[in-house]
Amino acid sequence: MIPAVNGVCTPGEGSFFLPQSIGIGLAGMEESCISAFLDRTGRTRSREEKLRLRIRRDEALAPEEYRMRITSEDIRIRAGSERGAIWALTTIVNKMRNNRIPCATIADQPKLRHRGLMVDCARHFFPAEEIKRIIEQIARAKMNVLHWHLADDQGWRIQSDRFPLLHETSGQYYTKEEIRDVVRFAGERGVEVIPEIDLPGHTLGILAAYPEHSCGGKPVRLADRGGIYKTILCAGKESTYGFLEELLGEVCELFPSEYFHIGGDEAPKSEWKTCPDCQKKKEELGLAGWEDLQGYFAGRVADLLKKYGKKPVCWNDLLQTKNVPEGMRCQYWTVEYAEQTAEFARRGGEWIYSDMFEIYFDYPYSMSPLKKVYETTPHFGKKPCGKDEGPVGMEACVWTEQIRESENLEERIFPRIYAVAELAWSGRGKYREFEKRIEDEVLRLRQDAIHVMPKERWNPGGKERREEAFAFLKAMGGTPDDAAWAESVEMPEPGKEFVYNMATKFFRPSDLPALMKMYRR
Ligand code: ACM
Ligand code: ZN
Numbered sequence: 001m002i003p004a005v006n007g008v009c010t011p012g013e014g015s016f017f018l019p020q021s022i023g024i025g026l027a028g029m030e031e032s033c034i035s036a037f038l039d040r041t042g043r044t045r046s047r048e049e050k051l052r053l054r055i056r057r058d059e060a061l062a063p064e065e066y067r068m069r070i071t072s073e074d075i076r077i078r079a080g081s082e083r084g085a086i087w088a089l090t091t092i093v094n095k096m097r098n099n100r101i102p103c104a105t106i107a108d109q110p111k112l113r114h115r116g117l118m119v120d121c122a123r124h125f126f127p128a129e130e131i132k133r134i135i136e137q138i139a140r141a142k143m144n145v146l147h148w149h150l151a152d153d154q155g156w157r158i159q160s161d162r163f164p165l166l167h168e169t170s171g172q173y174y175t176k177e178e179i180r181d182v183v184r185f186a187g188e189r190g191v192e193v194i195p196e197i198d199l200p201g202h203t204l205g206i207l208a209a210y211p212e213h214s215c216g217g218k219p220v221r222l223a224d225r226g227g228i229y230k231t232i233l234c235a236g237k238e239s240t241y242g243f244l245e246e247l248l249g250e251v252c253e254l255f256p257s258e259y260f261h262i263g264g265d266e267a268p269k270s271e272w273k274t275c276p277d278c279q280k281k282k283e284e285l286g287l288a289g290w291e292d293l294q295g296y297f298a299g300r301v302a303d304l305l306k307k308y309g310k311k312p313v314c315w316n317d318l319l320q321t322k323n324v325p326e327g328m329r330c331q332y333w334t335v336e337y338a339e340q341t342a343e344f345a346r347r348g349g350e351w352i353y354s355d356m357f358e359i360y361f362d363y364p365y366s367m368s369p370l371k372k373v374y375e376t377t378p379h380f381g382k383k384p385c386g387k388d389e390g391p392v393g394m395e396a397c398v399w400t401e402q403i404r405e406s407e408n409l410e411e412r413i414f415p416r417i418y419a420v421a422e423l424a425w426s427g428r429g430k431y432r433e434f435e436k437r438i439e440d441e442v443l444r445l446r447q448d449a450i451h452v453m454p455k456e457r458w459n460p461g462g463k464e465r466r467e468e469a470f471a472f473l474k475a476m477g478g479t480p481d482d483a484a485w486a487e488s489v490e491m492p493e494p495g496k497e498f499v500y501n502m503a504t505k506f507f508r509p510s511d512l513p514a515l516m517k518m519y520r521r
Contacts, residue, residue, distance in 0.1 A: 003425035012103030028057030065109035114393020116145030122152030139189035141421035198263025215275035226401035236277025295323025338381030
């Protein structure tokens with residue numbers, strides 16, 4: 001089973017047979033905590049039968065903690081909250097074979113309180129049904145966050161009544177009804193859906209519809225490929241904040257989540273520097289640098305979110321300024337700001353570990369093989385983090401510049417996500433033993449028609465590894481001959497140097513000549 005129990009699991013004699021119709025007793029628990037269990041097992045709750053499954057709230061336990069005793073007679077669960085009960089019931093579903101659950105006494109709870117997967121549905125759009133398929137599978141591994149990246153340079157993916165040009169311009173989007181359905185489905189499975197609206201960079205999806213919110217106000221088009229685009233939201237004009245207040249209000253209504261991700265990564269300042277409004281704002285506020293203006297911008301957005309009852313999360317790029325809004329949670333993805341993240345953590349800031357070189361699943365298995373993912377350890381660049389500076393969670397990310405089909409998306413996620421699920425719930429065990437346990441999960445995934453990366457490609461080596469990685473990196477570097485595109489982006493500088501630099505992060509120096517030789521073909 002994945003994740004392994006983080007506590008004690010003492011096997012007993014015999015097994016419990018799960019009847020088609022079962023008496024369920026709930027004490028201090030909302031009825032919603034059993035709905036995914038009934039769904040997954042195809043059972044119904046009986047009001048007449050003797051109670052064979054009892055679930056009781058126990059305030060002495062942590063919110064996600066549970067204790068469970070399975071005998072041949074009945075199952076008794078105590079849990080700190082509905083979510084703890086959901087994890088107990090998930091354990092039952094995962095252990096059930098031929099309608100029987102082996103008798104056992106279990107005490108279990110997660111190591112980390114945020115165990116997530118980010119899916120980018122802006123670069124390429126994936127139907128709501130696909131998102132639910134993924135949610136079901138990560139929930140089976142007791143992950144509790146789907147971070148949903150819903151707006152970027154390639155599109156805005158949320159139906160908006162207030163600003164309909166947003167979804168109309170992008171064409172592919174989730175209706176409000178679909179979003180509510182995804183959120184409900186996730187909630188019943190213990191998963192919080194955290195939306196991300198990336199601001200102030202990666203916003204051509206917004207600006208293609210409402211260009212007046214950039215510095216120059218000139219019309220722009222949606223991006224048709226990856227990159228870091230120069231045109232971003234203007235931080236100087238008050239009208240930008242008025243627009244965001246209405247827009248974020250509408251988005252927040254759709255998501256009951258405690259957190260809201262405001263992005264903040266890769267925001268080039270080139271247009272701010274020549275914008276009279278941004279210059280004026282910077283001067284008025286007496287800000288020393290342009291990163292501080294982004295800090296101010298993030299503070300304004302954080303204030304809006306507070307009004308809507310949300311706590312903000314940002315990427316660690318924002319830590320380039322000291323002007324980080326109070327209460328911000330930070331997601332570490334790039335080693336470039338590792339020092340700043342370490343300092344942020346030392347001062348008690350909450351952070352999530354998502355190192356791009358370790359747990360980005362848009363990278364093929366040749367760059368981030370399963371074994372490497374399972375062996376990742378939260379760190380600040382070269383420094384491992386100290387005991388009191390550890391992250392509150394781990395989150396794998398799948399960016400989709402190069403992923404179009406659901407099949408491909410699923411293969412990138414499964415089975416690598418089990419490594420992150422287990423690290424965050426129970427911590428690392430022996431890799432060989434973990435790989436064996438994955439094989440059971442793979443059988444189930446195939447029954448659920450999920451596309452899983454075939455085992456022989458989990459940890460590729462040699463020439464096959466180099467070729468796959470090279471094809472990916474070359475596509476990521478873009479086509480150097482497109483002058484209009486090169487003009488609109490700050491990064492990457494297309495071509496060989498980019499590919500070389502990226503390759504050094506994933507390959508040993510001795511592999512690099514063979515890799516770069518492929519450039520000549
Ligand atoms: C990121 O990968 N730009 C957060
Ligand atoms: Zn401006």
